[in-house]
Amino acid sequence: xxxxxxxxxxxxxxxxxxxxxxxxxxxxxxxxxxxxxxxxxxxxxxxxxxxxxxxxxxxxxxxxxxxxxxxxxxxxxxxxxxxxxxxxxxxxxxxxxxxxxxxxxxxxxxxxxxxxxxxxxxxxxxxxxxxxxxxxxxxxxxxxxxxxxxxxxxxxxxxxxxxxxxxxxxxxxxxxxxxxxxxxxxxxxxxxxxxxxxxxxxxxxxxxxxxxxxxxxxxxxxxxxxxxxxxxxxxxxxxxxxxxxxxxxxxxxxxxxxxxxxxxxxxxxxxxxxxxxxxxxxxxxxxxxxxxxxxxxxxxxxxxxxxxxxxxxxxxxxxxxxxxxxxxxxxxxxxxxxxxxxxxxxxxxxxxxxxxxxxxxxxxxxxxxxxxxxxxxxxxxxxxxxxxxxxxxx
Numbered sequence: 604x605x606x607x608x609x610x611x612x613x614x615x616x617x618x619x620x621x622x623x624x625x626x627x628x629x630x631x632x633x634x635x636x637x638x639x640x641x642x643x644x645x646x647x648x649x650x651x652x653x654x655x656x657x658x659x660x661x662x663x664x665x666x667x668x669x670x671x672x673x674x675x676x677x678x679x680x681x682x683x684x685x686x687x688x689x690x691x692x693x694x695x696x697x698x699x700x701x702x703x704x705x706x707x708x709x710x711x712x713x714x715x716x717x718x719x720x721x722x723x724x725x726x727x728x729x730x731x732x733x734x735x736x737x738x739x740x741x742x743x744x745x746x747x748x749x750x751x752x753x754x755x756x757x758x759x760x761x762x763x764x765x766x767x768x769x770x771x772x773x774x775x776x777x778x779x780x781x782x783x784x785x786x787x788x789x790x791x792x793x794x795x796x797x798x799x800x801x802x803x804x805x806x807x808x809x810x811x812x813x814x815x816x817x818x819x820x821x822x823x824x825x826x827x828x829x830x831x832x833x834x835x836x837x838x839x840x841x842x843x844x845x846x847x848x849x850x851x852x853x854x855x856x857x858x859x860x861x862x863x864x865x866x867x868x869x870x871x872x873x874x875x876x877x878x879x880x881x882x883x884x885x886x887x888x889x890x891x892x893x894x895x896x897x898x899x900x901x902x903x904x905x906x907x908x909x910x911x912x913x914x915x916x917x918x919x920x921x922x923x924x925x926x927x928x929x930x931x932x933x934x935x936x937x938x939x940x941x942x943x944x945x946x947x948x949x950x951x952x953x954x955x956x957x958x959x960x961x962x963x964x965x966x967x968x969x970x971x972x973x974x975x976x977x978x979x980x981x982x983x984x985x986x987x988x989x990x991x992x993x994x995x996x997x
Contacts, residue, residue, distance in 0.1 A: 610770050611638060611694070611702045615645050623647065623762060632747065632755045634706035634762070636694075639673060641665045644702070647762075653740040654708045657726055658685070669705055680756060686710060686717030687744070690756055692763040696770040704763040707755060708744075715746040719913060735983040738938050742911030834871060837864040845895070852969070855922065855931070856888030858897050862920065865898060869905060876915025877905070883922045890929055892992055893965050900933045900962075900976075900988050908937020908986050916985070927994050928974075936985040940978075959988075966992065 615636070620627075627634070627647055633654070636645040641664050649655075658666040668683040669691060678691050687708050694702040710718060723737045747755075820839070823832040844861045859881060866879045901918060909916040919934045963976040970993050979987040 610696055611636065611644055611766075614766065614769060620645065620647065626758060626762065630751075630755045630758055632706065632745065632751070633708045634704065634755075634759060635665065636702060636766075637665055637669075637705055638702045639700060641670045641673065648706065650706070651708055651740065651744055652736075653685075653744055654687075656732065657730060657737065657740060658683075665705060669703075673703070680707075682714075683708075685721065686714045688714075688747075688752055690759050692759055693767075694763055694770070695767045701770065702766075704759050704766070706759060707752065709747045709752065710744060711749060711752070712746055718742075718744055718911070738911065738983065742907060742938050830871065834868060837868050840864050841868070852891040853894050854888060855883065855890050855892050855897075855929075858892060858895075859883050859888065859920070862898050862901055865901065866918070873909075873915060876912075877909060878915075878917040879919070880917070881920045883920070884924075887922045887924060887929060890992070890994065892931075892990075893969055896962055896966065896976075896990065897931060897933065900959075900990075903940070904933060904935040904937065904986060904988075907940050908935040911938050924994065929992050929994060931990040931992075932987060933989075934985065934987045939981040939983055939986050966990065 619636075630648065632648060633650045634647040635643055635650065636647065637643050643663050643665060650659075654666065655662055658668075660667070666683070668681075668689070672678070672681065672691055678693055680688065680690050683689050688711060690705060690707045692704045693700045694704065718741050721741055723734055723741070726732065726737050727734050820832045820835040823829070823835065841861065841864050844857075863881060866877075866881075870877050870879070897920070901920065904918050909918065916936045920932070921934075922929060922931045924930075959976060959978070966975040974991050974993060976988065976990050979989055981987075
């Protein structure tokens with residue numbers, strides 16, 4: 604490695620990660636510190652497997668898209684050849700670039716379709732990787748709202764400026780550093796609050812929303828747009844159901860009715876890429892279950908299992924009664940949950956947004972420790988998640 608990397612190595616040795624940990628907790632999008640050769644010196648937030656094992660020439664050096672921008676002197680936000688949003692910000696010492704903050708490596712909601720266009724066969728041949736691994740690494744690529752990318756971009760900018768300041772002023776890890784970083788964190792947190800406040804201004808009175816949707820549905824009926832009418836009524840019912848109190852018990856029947864409306868809407872969206880089958884005996888539908896326990900699991904099967912597959916797949920929901928227990932199964936023939944997601948599920952604090960641990964805890968709180976949620980399998984052939992509840996309250 605060239606001498607230009609030495610100042611950054613000294614910073615890393617000064618407990619660099621710990622000093623920035625508070626700011627880094629504001630995001631879960633990749634953020635790396637690299638030298639001017641592209642060698643990775645520190646992974647503040649690791650890159651996704653697709654970028655690390657498919658795009659990079661090795662695990663310790665970033666991809667050629669970044670390297671080419673080093674040479675041209677370009678910086679800031681850019682889109683790589685696979686459609687992923689990226690960031691490149693220089694770190695300077697006395698006017699000379701000695702390294703870079705890089706990262707993001709995520710899709711915007713408008714560009715996530717590009718993940719379906721990746722030629723897995725060509726990659727498998729070129730990189731000597733298993734198709735299963737490539738498929739899972741593609742499905743693990745994050746799709747992020749633009750406001751979150753803006754927050755991450757601001758965070759990268761603050762860290763790059765701070766590192767340049769530390770190098771130029773030869774600042775060590777003392778009280779000044781801690782005070783400076785606290786100010787930076789406060790600035791970022793205020794920006795997040797501002798963005799959230801802007802979103803809150805978009806909240807509409809639910810009754811107004813339902814009435815408007817029903818009005819549109821009636822117009823669709825008179826215009827003979829029956830599918831549009833059905834979609835609007837399904838959406839209206841979904842929104843109304845989702846506004847119920849979280850701690851209420853609902854019948855399995857009402858939960859399944861809600862899921863049917865959700866899958867109907869998704870079927871219209873995905874067309875022949877999605878098939879589903881629901882087989883819940885009538886005598887089981889009267890039993891009660893915590894509100895919104897099944898639907899998020901179905902949604903995760905669609906997002907992580909079916910959506911990444913080029914040809915789509917099928918979701919099966921079934922239930923059976925065994926002695927004093929009811930077992931509800933949610934099965935799909937998708938790609939399985941990404942490895943990163945499975946690891947997050949096992950953590951005590953699950954920040955993946957899937958809510959499996961929280962769902963399991965809710966079920967145990969209602970019914971006892973022997974009941975709950977379990978991932979029976981998750982691999983390239985699909986996933987199976989089961990929910991076990993008693994036939995009578997404990």
